Amino acid sequence: MAVLRVKFTKTKRDKLAQVLWILNWISVVTGAILFSLGLFLKVEINKRGELMAERDIQYVPNMLIAVGLIACAINFLGGKICYDCVDTTKFLRWKLIMLPYIICTFFFTFCVLVGALMCYSMHGELEESLNLGLTEAMRFYKDTDTPGRCFLKRTVDLLQIHFQCCGNNGYRDWFQIQWISNRYLDMSQKEVVDRLRSNVEGKYLMDGVPFSCCNTNSPRPCIQQQITNNSAHFSYEHQTEELNLWMKGCRQALLEYYIHMMQSIGLAVLITWLFELSVLTGVRYLQTSLENVLRQGDPNSESDGWLLENSFMETARINLNIIKSLGKNNQIDTSNNGDPNINVPSTSKAHYGPDNVPPKQITEDI
């Protein structure tokens, strides 16, 4: 018995073909949208490329771009096929291609689903990449005279201003690195020399942050230096002060930004996947009903359409046998001692088509 059998009259078939033609063209548009979403994601990731360490995160936008292009091509072909399916003579042209086309599209929809799931799974990789990238960027903040790193200061400053964040996890990350270049340190001053000497690696560390960490919502002018020293500033308590600097870490801020973007894109891809699946189902029904019409001979009659000719188990078994016999072509048939001329009666039941009704016996008049 067939899976989800539906009867199709001629008008129903024609209407199905027309509707599928339109839906295929809409799918071309959604494929183009997928492509542009992938491109957008790629551009956004490359924009902050300086802040991300080398990690394999480019595969998500690349996958989306590839899927988008293939979707456009497949649905364009599908549109042409459905356009021709209204006329049974033109359908003959496509008859042999349709089944492989449907199988390819079925596997392609899997790719779309994988693309959608990838969007949701990039979380861990991205966090790793941002963590390393931001640490590196902050370490090279002071190296504005080193070629290749001279723009990192500007990048980090603009990032902190735009995303309203400070440091990797928080503003204390700035206390652990030297972000003032030695070019601007007066080595003749006692205070500077003391600070350098007190550090194991000879770094000039201080409890201060760059100006880009300053919170614009603070009611008082920004306190950047001697942040942990309450007595250095009037009416200031460092433990309770929340509005002075940005409290969020930049890794968290960037992660939220990208996750939000990818969730929206993932949702769009899932909707596209559902749409593609429904178009595929329609094409399958169209193909089976047209083939049955051809088998019956009368192009205007009713015919059946189905998803699978037999039940799932039967279809799986038949396909498995086909695959097995593909490999057996070169093997010798040992059941009859290798002699192909012996007539072995068939042990399986005769199969008379979908309804399994044996044909009427024709008695010949001698």
Next chain:
Amino acid sequence: MALLKMKFTQQRRVRLAQGLWLLSWLAVMCGAFIFCLGVYLKTELLRRAEVMDNTEIHVVPNILMMVGLASIGTNWVASRVCQDSLDASRFPRWKVLLLAWFAVAALLCCLLIAVVVLSYALQGRLEESLKVGLRNGIRFYKDTDVPGRCFQKETIDHLQMEFRCCGNNNFKDWFEVQWVSNRYLDFTSKDVKDRIRSNVDGRFLLDGVPFSCCNPASPRPCLQYHLTDSRAHYNYEYQSEELNLYSRGCRQALIDYYMDLMNSTGPGVLSVILIQMSVLLSLRYLQTAVEGAMALENPEGESEGYLLEKDVKQTFEDCKAKVLDMLKLAQVDAAAAEVSPGAADAEKTVDNTTEKAASPTPAS
């Protein structure tokens, strides 16, 4: 003799009606475009309303929005007229309306030209408004605890960071105001007391700027305080330092921004004026041609279309005479004055002059 007379066969009239129908729908789109332009300009001006002292410059987007809406309606009416123009039974009902239509369309064109002129002329007023607004913003920067002014600090900080500018004319404007609130000054400290005493008004002035003036493109960490003292910082020279802070003043930055905006909309507005004028002229031709055709024995025959029935000088004289007559009638015969119908009509020439001659002046 008529102004710019043209002959119209039936086919030409039909073509004119069709072409004008398309053109008037294009003009409807242009009206929508002008409206959107006005809305965009207004939102941009409102966003920075806190640093502007007066709202005189808002007249430009207001006129644009009004003209946009009016031109959508006007050009939609024009398309309806075109649709009815080839149907002799439906065209006459538009006759009276067409006069008003021409007046409104001419007014819209004049308003659009006025907008273009205004956007250049009001530059000075905008500059004044920004000067006063920014000065107040800088002066009230420290008043984050005064209701009504508590957002000035945030506004000015955001403005300076977004437009990459500092102060009104330049960063030295910050040296002349006290931008650190007294709440955060330690009055027991000698340094603070000295500074306040040295100032006539008792203000705490310093040669420092807020952090929002800092330029991220500077190779060294930002120097905010003791800016005029070259010895206060290592390897620093106040006169030659250019990258440390933003060198542009915020007034100049904002003026440049708004002038760029208005200049870039200039070509768009000019092309809309052209389209509106062509709709006006084409509709006039269509009206006169169709009316001429309806007056003929054979409605399908050739007719003439013109812009004005007489030439410009004579039409002007006629209008003047009519207006004077209206005034005379109103003066002398106040009780039983026949009010001659509405607007000065250029086409009703011969009949009206004879009518005026015949109508008795009661006082004589």
